[in-house]
Amino acid sequence: MKTAVSLPDDLFRAAEIAARRLNVSRSRLYAAALSHYLDRRQAVAVTERLNKTYAGRPAKVDSALHRAQIRSLEKDSW
Numbered sequence: 733m734k735t736a737v738s739l740p741d742d743l744f745r746a747a748e749i750a751a752r753r754l755n756v757s758r759s760r761l762y763a764a765a766l767s768h769y770l771d772r773r774q775a776v777a778v779t780e781r782l783n784k785t786y787a788g789r790p791a792k793v794d795s796a797l798h799r800a801q802i803r804s805l806e807k808d809s810w
Contacts, residue, residue, distance in 0.1 A: 737762075 739747070751761040793801075 747758065747761060747765075751758050754761065756764075
């Protein structure tokens with residue numbers, strides 16, 4: 733799909749240089765950059781939702797697991 737976007741001149745020039753250096757079309761560069769940005773935003777959104785979900789819950793470790801962790805640390809020669 734074709735679309736028109738406005739970019740600051742310096743960003744446009746940097747993208748032109750990057751596209752030439754990477755030997756890809758401007759469209760391919762913009763599509764890859766937008767795809768990367770959206771993937772990262774989705775990952776951030778998932779992390780934000782998890783943080784919100786778990787923020788209200790106390791962090792509890794099973795007591796048996798905690799004892800096992802402590803015992804394993806005692807054996808290690810830090």
